[in-house]
Amino acid sequence: MKKKLFLVVIALCSKALVAQDPQLFETTWYLQKLTIDTNDIFPPNTEFIEYDETNFFLEPPTISTGYCDAFGIEVLYSTMDDEFEALSVVELGGTCIDIDNINFTSEYYSFFEDGTGIKNPFAYEITDSGGALSLLISNVNGDTALYGDETLAINEVASPSLSVFPNPVMDVLHIHSTTEIFKTVTIFNLQGQEVMSLKFQQNNPTIDTGNLQAGVYFLKAESDTEKQFTAKFVKK
Template structure:
């Protein structure tokens, strides 16, 4: 029995790895944001950098571009694809002059991708609506998050803002990884303002222990003018 369980687990692990690699190869990945040395660069407007992977002898195994002009490619294939990592043997960048996107080119093509014999870790997360996200972690610990869709401001806000626990008994935590919070408001179910503050940072906690049991809303307003409304239950 134990032997059978072992083989079942081994099969499941191999299927997960196969699925990850298949997803990696069968999508064009649009860059959403990068975190380089702790600094975040978010892509919400054109140009939209992208990367594709090919397990093929007649194409670049890895090909990335910012605006279709200069590009990064694996010039000495084959790239080694594993279930949660890939190794680029000889990654190079074309030497044409950049025009209006020099900083973005340098960060994505240069800092994130360029180099020799570099192993990148990756993770692909699939959502019920068919969207997928690809997170690539460089050997230096920098991060590039992609999707098989274009990122909107609303999607970025939802993905980077965490409000927990829910239901809550005493303290409600608000965390925004990429967006700067300007103001927080708490409303009752009827829209009555209960609490507001502007003295906050990207990690903030609200004491809700004095609230009666029920449903409330917290509104998080960001420095760029966008906001995020989230329902929570006080137990």
């Protein structure tokens, strides 16, 4: 009887977790506005932003987000309400050099965590306005982050001189550049942990990702001229 009851509890919890709005996980979100202490803060309108995508994942329970630089968030999704708790917020970096983008990224990071700690819990609401989706996340202080399902700027996920494909990848990931010779490539997971580091001396190296678990990863490549490039990819 105890075993059956235990299985029923697991089934109910799993059902409740999946019962959250599936659009949260099915949609790629783009940050449109922060409201901090009742002040509206909008993303700088720049031509190149390295990380403007936000994705939510159930397995593993994480958020991939950022603006000019990236960060990963380990989360615990509520089984009852449209909310989650952030267990850790890890800065994954990037190649951001524009001061306006750096300042906005700092404001965005502080929406989740600052010197006082992580601002749990976070509640969210998804609105469908004639086919256009919006996501509003609120932290414990009442600050909000507003996202849409379309980007506001002309952006690319990877650095202009670096592309990775296929993305998502099943096994072999190709790194391509028409201008750079890469000497090292390092891969990090959303927890900021280094999971792979390789040395090359070529502009189009390949990486066997067969041993990586399914999830989102960030790739940092350094050229023979000491330039750094970054990209995000998904391992199936």
